[in-house]
Amino acid sequence: MRIFGKQLLLFMLTLVISFTFLGIILSRGVRNFLAERRAAELGNLARRVAVSMENFSEYGMFNLHLLGREIQNIHSYTDATVIILDADFNVFVAHGLPHGAVARIYTAELAPVMYGESVTFFGTSNHPSLEPLLVVAEPFWLGGEVAGAALVGFSMAELEAATSEMYRVMLIALVFAAILAFVLHYFSSSAIKNNELEKSFQEQERIRNMFIANLSHDIRSPLTSMRGFLTAIEDGTIGVEEQPYYIRIILDESERLIKLSNDILDIQKDHEVTLQKSVFDINDLIRKTIIGFSRRVLDKRLMVTSKFAHPVDLVEADEEKIRRALYNLIDNAVKFTQEDGEITIETTTTKNKVTVSVSDNGRGMTAEEQKYIYNRFYKGDPSRGEDKMGSGLGLSIVKTFIRAHGETLTTESSPGKGSIFTFTLPVAIN
Secondary structure, three states: OHHHHHHHHHHHHHHHHHHHHHHHHHHHHHHHHHHHHHHHHHHHHHHHHHHHHHHOEEOOEEOHHHHHHHHHHHHHHHOOEEEEEEOOOEEEEEEOOOOOOOOEOOOHHHHHHHHOOOEEEEEOOOOOOOOOEEEEEEEEEEOOEEEEEEEEEEEOHHHHHHHHHHHHHHHHHHHHHHHHHHHHHHHHHHHHHHHHHHHHHHHHHHHHHHHHHHHHHHHHHHHHHHHHHHHHHHOOOOOOOOHHHHHHHHHHHHHHHHHHHHHHHHHHOHHHOOOOEEEEEHHHHHHHHHHOOHHHHHHOOOEEEEEOOOOOOEEEEEHHHHHHHHHHHHHHHHHHOOOOOEEEEEEEEOOOEEEEEEEEOOOOOOHHHHOOOOOOOOOOOOOOOOOOOOOOOHHHHHHHHHHHOOOOEEEEEOOOOOEEEEEEEEEOOO
């Protein structure tokens, strides 16, 4: 649910930001388009008024009756504000303004019109009661000189209303889009979650079946072997002189069953590992653990070398769990190193850490195999030729115990060049 909430929040933020930018861009575009179109219309009207001013003048005087009627007609049909200014920016005639609203209009934008230029600008007619206007000013001429200007303005309320309507539509669209996005995201996330749950169940079922198959094989194989040898000893098939050899095999098989039961018990405690920390010499623990492999090492004629950073390296950890981790790593090295091979257990130290590495020159692993070696029940030897004694739990237990200490566990390996397993432990503080 936490992941769903984060994804939904991110999606909604993206949606809001996208709609906001789109709204700003579209509103400005529409506003500019309407303003340009209205300015073109006003420009035509302003030129018409300017021409009328010139036509309704005689001997330097304006026919105010005809001029007033013409301007009244323009105002009535277009609802535009029409203002005539003289050369000093005084209001000469005005339609669309409150009576007596303003006697003179001068703004910096208007100055060029008295030099014969057309001017378009946004502004008010210098009266607080008037709405903002889009104004086009055209000069009119008498006797070859600029005699004044015709101003035609149109209320910006239309443009503002169009912009506001666009914002309203965008807001409604955003709300509907957000609701639709939530529904789609919810159902798509639910579908993905259901697919993932189904895959998880299938994977759990596969692991369970594999566990049962492995466990059945790993229990049945030594029991069958032990029963066969004991029966042969009982009925005299195996002579007295040969019995010590086969009894030794029976003991090995029983040891294998004990190790398997211990591994299963440890893995069941994966999520409830309790550490009983103490200070101990990791080098001494390594020596004792190596001794436990003496017979197997001699049988395969392996050379086992230990290299210690110091005669004594004290660490603070759970000694029993570190012993189990060391045992599993060395067991792995012995198992996958061919006869006459070499195994090295080495410690190095820094100020705060002791690093323990177990290396061998065995068959090594591919990069693909290394992805799964810490998974429960995984066996890197599909043929079971080298891993007859394994349960597929050893490295998973190592990972569980080392990480329970908050330490690191790493692997280096390549086919034909052996493997190196390395983990760290905290140096005991004196």
